[in-house]
Amino acid sequence: MKDLARLALDTAASRGASYADVRAIEFTREDIQVKNGEVGGLDLSDSAGLGVRVLVGGAWGFSATDDLTKAGVERCAAEAVAIGRASASLAHEDVRLAPEPAHRAVWSSTCAIDPFGVPLERKLDLLFRIDAEMRAVRGVKNAESFLSFQRRRQYYLSTEGSDIEQILTRSGGGFSSTAVSSDDVQRRSFPQAEGFHQSLGYEFIESIPFVENARRIAEESVALLTAPQCPPGDHDIILEGSQLALQIHESVGHPTELDRVLGMEANYAGTSFLTLEKKGKLAFGSTIVNLVADATLPHGLATFGFDDDGVEAQRWPIVRDGLFEGYLTSRELAHHVGDGRSRGCVRSDGWHHIPMIRMVNLSLMPGKGSLDDLLADSDGAILMETNRSWSIDQLRYNFQFKTELAWEIKKGKRARLLKNPTYQGITTQFWNSCDFVCGPEEWKPWGVTNCGKGQPGQVAEITHGAAPARFRKVRVGAGYEG
Amino acid sequence: MMRREEAKALLDRVVLAARGQEVEVMLGGGSDALTRFANNEITQNVSEHRYVLSVRILQGKKTGRATGNDLSETGISKLMERAANATRFSPEIQELLPLPGPQTYRDVDAFDHETAELGADARAREVGKAVARCREAGLEAAGIYEVRTGTIGDYGEVGPFAIANSRGLFAYHAGTSAEFLVSALEGTASGWAGFESHRANGVDGGALSARAVEKAVRAREPKSWEPGRYTVVLEPAAVADLIQDMSWISFGALLVQEGRSFLSGKIGQRVMGENITLRDDPYHPLHRGSPFDAEGMPTLSTTIIERGLARSAVYDRQTAAKEGRESTGHGLPVPNTYGPMARHLVLEGGDGGVDDLIRKVDRGLLVTRVWYTNVVDPMSVTLSGMTRDGLFAIEKGKVTHAVRNFRFNQSVVQMLNHVEAKSSVESSGGVVTPGLLVRDFHMSSGTEF
Numbered sequence: 001m002k003d004l005a006r007l008a009l010d011t012a013a014s015r016g017a018s019y020a021d022v023r024a025i026e027f028t029r030e031d032i033q034v035k036n037g038e039v040g041g042l043d044l045s046d047s048a049g050l051g052v053r054v055l056v057g058g059a060w061g062f063s064a065t066d067d068l069t070k071a072g073v074e075r076c077a078a079e080a081v082a083i084g085r086a087s088a089s090l091a092h093e094d095v096r097l098a099p100e101p102a103h104r105a106v107w108s109s110t111c112a113i114d115p116f117g118v119p120l121e122r123k124l125d126l127l128f129r130i131d132a133e134m135r136a137v138r139g140v141k142n143a144e145s146f147l148s149f150q151r152r153r154q155y156y157l158s159t160e161g162s163d164i165e166q167i168l169t170r171s172g173g174g175f176s177s178t179a180v181s182s183d184d185v186q187r188r189s190f191p192q193a194e195g196f197h198q199s200l201g202y203e204f205i206e207s208i209p210f211v212e213n214a215r216r217i218a219e220e221s222v223a224l225l226t227a228p229q230c231p232p233g234d235h236d237i238i239l240e241g242s243q244l245a246l247q248i249h250e251s252v253g254h255p256t257e258l259d260r261v262l263g264m265e266a267n268y269a270g271t272s273f274l275t276l277e278k279k280g281k282l283a284f285g286s287t288i289v290n291l292v293a294d295a296t297l298p299h300g301l302a303t304f305g306f307d308d309d310g311v312e313a314q315r316w317p318i319v320r321d322g323l324f325e326g327y328l329t330s331r332e333l334a335h336h337v338g339d340g341r342s343r344g345c346v347r348s349d350g351w352h353h354i355p356m357i358r359m360v361n362l363s364l365m366p367g368k369g370s371l372d373d374l375l376a377d378s379d380g381a382i383l384m385e386t387n388r389s390w391s392i393d394q395l396r397y398n399f400q401f402k403t404e405l406a407w408e409i410k411k412g413k414r415a416r417l418l419k420n421p422t423y424q425g426i427t428t429q430f431w432n433s434c435d436f437v438c439g440p441e442e443w444k445p446w447g448v449t450n451c452g453k454g455q456p457g458q459v460a461e462i463t464h465g466a467a468p469a470r471f472r473k474v475r476v477g478a479g480y481e482g
Numbered sequence: 483m484m485r486r487e488e489a490k491a492l493l494d495r496v497v498l499a500a501r502g503q504e505v506e507v508m509l510g511g512g513s514d515a516l517t518r519f520a521n522n523e524i525t526q527n528v529s530e531h532r533y534v535l536s537v538r539i540l541q542g543k544k545t546g547r548a549t550g551n552d553l554s555e556t557g558i559s560k561l562m563e564r565a566a567n568a569t570r571f572s573p574e575i576q577e578l579l580p581l582p583g584p585q586t587y588r589d590v591d592a593f594d595h596e597t598a599e600l601g602a603d604a605r606a607r608e609v610g611k612a613v614a615r616c617r618e619a620g621l622e623a624a625g626i627y628e629v630r631t632g633t634i635g636d637y638g639e640v641g642p643f644a645i646a647n648s649r650g651l652f653a654y655h656a657g658t659s660a661e662f663l664v665s666a667l668e669g670t671a672s673g674w675a676g677f678e679s680h681r682a683n684g685v686d687g688g689a690l691s692a693r694a695v696e697k698a699v700r701a702r703e704p705k706s707w708e709p710g711r712y713t714v715v716l717e718p719a720a721v722a723d724l725i726q727d728m729s730w731i732s733f734g735a736l737l738v739q740e741g742r743s744f745l746s747g748k749i750g751q752r753v754m755g756e757n758i759t760l761r762d763d764p765y766h767p768l769h770r771g772s773p774f775d776a777e778g779m780p781t782l783s784t785t786i787i788e789r790g791l792a793r794s795a796v797y798d799r800q801t802a803a804k805e806g807r808e809s810t811g812h813g814l815p816v817p818n819t820y821g822p823m824a825r826h827l828v829l830e831g832g833d834g835g836v837d838d839l840i841r842k843v844d845r846g847l848l849v850t851r852v853w854y855t856n857v858v859d860p861m862s863v864t865l866s867g868m869t870r871d872g873l874f875a876i877e878k879g880k881v882t883h884a885v886r887n888f889r890f891n892q893s894v895v896q897m898l899n900h901v902e903a904k905s906s907v908e909s910s911g912g913v914v915t916p917g918l919l920v921r922d923f924h925m926s927s928g929t930e931f
Binding site for chain 1: 514516517518519520521522523524525526527528529530531532533534536545546547548549550551552564565567568571572573575576577601602603605606609610613622624625626628634636637638663664665667670672674740741742747817818819853854855856857858859860861864866867868870887889890891892893924926927928929930931
């Protein structure tokens with residue numbers, strides 16, 4: 001593969017590219033699902049190909065192919081150059097790449113137990129045990145569980161001399177129980193909606209108490225059918241970590257992507273309210289709100305040695321003591337915020353797609369106190385757990401989320417179980433209402449594995465660490481007011 | 483894109499490599515070229531060419547799948563070995579059906595050679611026209627011109643364009659598509675227009691851009707309206723988004739059988755207004771979709787709602803077998819946990835355009851399109867989302883001024899009980915739909931622009 005990548009690079013350069021990089025990737029994936037006592041899906045997939053990105057006449061061109069013959073690779077590189085020429089016919093200024101040293105490196109994520117070496121029977125045995133626990137609960141309509149593993153071996157070569165090999169392995173899994181009545185469908189998931197994933201091997205799966213939690217989760221799904229509706233009104237709410245992770249993703253991560261800020265996503269994902277003049281000035285949140293972007297976070301889903309611009313992984317503040325400070329940047333756009341170097345946020349979801357700005361791991365830093373401390377201080381608040389629905393406007397102001405369940409907090413304890421909790425707000429008002437973030441003992445690296453962006457659409461995976469936090473006087477129940 | 487004969491030869495080789503085992507093979511992919519523009523210049527410009535081969539082996543009630551993109555003899559051999567291993571270690575699936583035999587399919591004329599050959603220079607010229615219209619108006623253009631052959635989806639997912647199995651089934655469908663979307667922007671004011679077809683020669687970047695510009699200019703200085711229930715005119719792009727979301731959580735037979743759809747227990751009953759007829763129809767001239775599903779079964783034009791009455795879900799072989807009926811040809815790759823899915827929705831329209839709907843409104847809102855819709859409540863099909871790229875006041879039959887965007891929380895079933903008029907249909911977001919005049923649409927909160 002590396003030889004083919006070199007061939008593509010040389011072809012692009014010889015045909016007139018002033019800059020080129022090539023990512024040659026071998027991708028392997030295993031997906032196993034069990035539903036109601038039967039295998040619901042079992043697929044072992046792999047793909048190999050390469051993508052050639054070029055600058056010609058100061059404009060980008062990109063082509064990707066899985067024809068890994070000499071002729072196929074040369075054709076791909078030639079097409080990238082031709083596309084770059086077409087781009088240059090409608091470009092204002094030449095693309096300027098922020099400087100980055102040429103890196104020659106090999107980087108690998110941690111993987112103690114190769115998930116692809118673990119026998120299928122062992123994986124299925126785990127899923128069937130989870131499944132049996134859930135289906136032992138009367139009233140469960142659908143018991144669904146899954147495991148998912150992927151490995152990406154990537155060679156990155158650039159005309160600037162970078163030569164980087166990276167091997168990223170990630171493992172994940174989860175389960176959900178669905179209960180149904182004549183007019184209601186309730187779901188509970190564990191450990192979070194869409195499963196829990198990290199850049200680790202099978203040891204990650206073995207560390208999660210899936211089976212131990214299956215019966216409780218199933219019971220909660222059934223109990224939700226007869227639980228009272230979450231009461232509408234302005235309430236203090238407490239978000240558990242995985243819901244807060246998605247809140248961070250949607251209302252902090254996306255609006256800080258510099259390509260959005262500069263209008264490059266305007267037709268699809270939208271732009272951002274975090275316009276350039278707000279950097280260093282906007283009170284994004286209360287003074288206890290600290291958000292950090294970190295591509296070096298151990299085992300994160302967006303943890304790497306180098307991004308797809310060939311920039312070394314970094315860690316930097318996005319919001320410090322409530323003040324908005326930083327963007328997610330690329331070599332192409334860093335100069336728009338006065339940075340001499342990219343923050344290294346460029347990734348693609350495969351050899352077939354062009355690299356673009358994607359979120360790196362972005363976490364809310366822990367505060368002080370346990371969840372019990374927070375509950376003891378929150379009489380009348382509503383604790384919301386596990387995402388079920390999400391939506392936010394194209395500038396990232398108005399959001400609305402629904403969680404799978406909520407608890408009414410009375411005298412420091414979970415009192416009534418509540419169904420259909422929704423909350424809605426405006427991003428900066430919401431983060432400024434944050435007055436309690438639990439401490440490191442409650443902090444977990446939750447994840448998002450279905451982040452869509454770009455045209456053609458790409459799917460990114462990101463870790464968002466969070467501990468439960470409280471937000472004052474938030475509008476609850478809007479989703480059901482209609 | 484691989485021609486029928488090439489695809490047949492490849493799939494025959496794969497079936498042969500199974501050495502007598504029961505095997506199903508799917509081939510998908512093709513090419514996807516997309517020119518992306520923003521701030522009045524081309525910002526990304528890409529092309530991808532790839533195929534995906536997926537092999538499923540059956541041994542009695544056991545089955546396993548392997549998927550790859552190495553089409554060489556070695557690649558096929560490895561794929562077969564991995565599928566066999568997966569099958570060997572897989573437990574039995576009691577409801578697993580044997581492979582179907584040969585089927586007959588309708589011809590769908592969906593491949594346009596001119597579109598398949600359209601290159602980056604031609605795309606750039608069309609984008610140039612769109613940019614010029616925006617620039618003349620002092621606005622910024624952003625959008626895409628995308629041309630595809632084959633079955634690469636919006637997020638890179640790949641469906642089959644050819645299927646074969648060891649019982650002699652062979653299916654092939656070639657298609658092209660062209661899509662041009664443009665936003666015209668001035669600060670937070672924006673307008674939008676789009677066009678999609680199987681033929682690129684219908685794309686007119688300049689005209690689309692002119693429509694987007696007209697909306698963007700009108701969108702300046704929006705006024706705030708209070709949240710509440712309004713009479714709305716939903717343009718086809720807005721309706722398409724809502725109908726598509728409804729489909730994903732409602733129309734598959736497995737959802738209905740499991741009691742998770744608003745159609746559960748309601749087949750034969752009135753669920754929407756008498757002016758609503760909705761079907762899944764790949765043969766509609768604005769769809770020209772695949773005439774078979776991922777099991778190789780012929781896709782039937784299926785009426786889901788007829789004059790407000792719930793008529794039928796869409797079926798795959800497994801859900802059909804449970805009810806002792808035939809598949810409607812809406813299956814996904816087997817096995818799966820999702821069940822069948824409607825993929826070519828057609829909401830029956832009326833006469834006239836969106837302007838005719840606007841003339842009927844005394845006081846209400848014109849919604850250009852909606853954004854980031856998601857399900858709040860599956861049984862009532864309540865969705866939440868935002869209005870986008872042009873929300874306008876309608877007063878006494880005329881568009882009078884821009885309105886700040888709203889978040890809505892609205893049951894789509896209820897909405898389709900409140901339709902007062904329909905325009906003629908167009909294709910938007912993969913749905914053939916009219917614009918709708920709807921009363922009592924619930925706008926639940928405002929935003930900052």
